Amino acid sequence: MKTLRVGVVGVGSMGERHCRVYQSLRGVHLAGVYDACWERAHEVAARYETVAFPTLEALAAEVDAASIATPTQTHAEVAIALIERGVAVLIEKPMAASALEAMAICEAARRHGVLVQVGHIERFNPVYTELKVLLETVHPIGMVFRRLSPYAVSNQDADVILDLMVHDLDLAMDLVGGPPSRLYPIGRQIFSDAMDYAVLAMEFPGGEIATLFASRVTEQKVRFIEITAAEAYIEADLLNKGITVYRYTIPVYTNDNQPVKYRQEGWMERIGIPMAEPLALELQHFVDCVRTGRRPLVSEQDGLRTMQLAERIRLLLYHGLSPMSRLSRPPVPAEARP
Incomplete structure (x- = not known):
């Protein structure tokens, strides 16, 4: 089984939980993290023995998939930037700050053929x-x-x-x-x-x-x-x-x-x-969908409907x-x- 390289964007309390779970998943390599707060990125990277990338673009070049756990207002910007670089994304809820932004994410995913899962963990x-x-x-x-x-x-x-x-x-x-x-x-x-x-x-x-x-x-x-x-x-x-x-x-x-x-x-x-x-089940499902191309249980269309x-x-x-x-x-x- 090919190792899947994953990253985490936004390493506050929720993003750090994603790092912990990814480290425990078989066939998954936590390739790095990115956070607007450089000190926090380094702190979490050191804790989980991975790399703190200086930019989102640098992280995107080294991963196959990524979790987005940044503040809600930045979800659309970060998700679209990763999707345009071919990176599959799991976006923590809410999917975006507005339905219009959620639609933009859906359109980017359709245009680039990239998998998107929304983090409705329940x-x-x-x-x-x-x-x-x-x-x-x-x-x-x-x-x-x-x-x-x-x-x-x-x-x-x-x-x-x-x-x-x-x-x-x-x-x-x-x-x-x-x-x-x-x-x-x-x-x-x-x-x-x-x-x-x-x-x-x-x-x-x-x-x-x-x-x-x-x-x-x-x-x-x-x-x-x-x-x-x-x-x-x-x-x-x-x-x-x-x-x-x-x-x-x-x-x-x-x-x-x-x-x-x-x-x-x-x-x-x-x-x-x-x-x-639940988080371990959710991230395992995300990883499995990235590997197989299967539609996620909570797709971008589900996230848009809720938004x-x-x-x-x-x-x-x-x-x-x-x-x-x-x-x-x-x-x-x-x-x-x-």
């Missing part, structure tokens, strides 16, 4: 994989997604839609098989000029309803999916790696010559989840077309800000 979460298997035999009526985080650990170069909700927009469309027909978003700005808390109701053409909660002002990290189906109620904890299924209940009445008694009988199943790191939906939601929220966005909010005292 698609590789073993909990989500098992959930999709369960949904092959049940028919969702309603879905609730909760993705909550503290402000201090959130990505503050994007609002809560692009930072957190974008994950669940992708998952909801993947589960249903297409985009929604109606959107009902509301949101609030708490600690920044961008949306920090948002709730979204979506209706799909088949009648399914999804409700998404995204918060970066909640002092508890939550990653949870609840599905109400005709056949069962399912709870999936993406963070703590568990799935519980509640089958339909049967009312039972008994008297046995005694006062009538009532109880509910039902089945509860706990699904075993394989132990695996287009996110942009529709943000237009509704920021341009006064949503009921909550028309409400004035009281100023947040400076001492209350993180």
